[in-house]
Amino acid sequence: MSTHAGSRWIEAGIEILNKIQQTQSEPIERASQICAEAIGAGGFVHLFGTGHSRIPVEEMFPRYGSYPGFHPIVELSMTFHTQVVGANGQRQAMFIERMPGLAEVILSNFKFAPKDALMAFSASGLGAVVVEMARGARRRGLPVIAVTSVAQSQAGEVDEQVGARLLDELMSHYTRPEFVYVHEWTQGDVLVWDNRCLVHTATWYDAEKEQRMMWRTTVRGNPGVLYAGEARSWVPREQVPA
Secondary structure, eight states: OOOSHHHHHHHHHHHHHHHHHHHHHHHHHHHHHHHHHHHHTTOOEEEEEOGGGHHHHHHHSOOTTSOOOEEEEOOHHHHOOSOSSSTTOHHHHHHHTTOTTHHHHHHTTSOOOTTOEEEEEOSSSOOHHHHHHHHHHHHTTOOEEEEOOHHHHHHSOOOTTTOSOHHHHHHHHHTSGGGOOOOOOOTTOOOOOOTTTSOOOOOOOOTTTOOOOOOOOOSSSOSSGGGTTOOOTTSOGGGSOO
């Protein structure tokens, strides 16, 4: 391992990319399907971000040799960072992106079609504008893709006026009754689910009177850095090296 600062920076970047590959491949695949379906049907994938989150919006905007169908929605008041202080300064931009109600004003400038989708970028997923942008898009029937940092989002406090994180907005959608399966257990039941691709939780049961046996089988490597060093679950314990 190199001791040069530049090399360490590159190694840290590679480590992050490896983690993304291990933990986010399925969500990225699903996001790509949503974009392909929207564009293939003649719709748009609307892109939104404030502050430095304008950067991925710019990267996805069509240029020579790239794929059309992505529509950027950026507000100069929250992304035009030529001044740190003074007129058009950073303080104003940070204040504006936390302003409840602004997202609905922005959305009202556009006519969205049912075949459209929205992709929102936010490192923290806490700003009022980006959260309400996702909320407003869902209310209009658009599928919403959020690109955010779970760790950074959970480390911050939710603004009472906003009432949710960007992550919470998505969870309120995919935990709606039509997307949730609740199993009513009876004796002899066997239930199989994909532990990596499903949001799941246990329901209460009387552990003194009932017994549940759970087995985990890893079909292709251990799922990410959280399980690094664990033995593969299908290897008999007596065959696991000490």
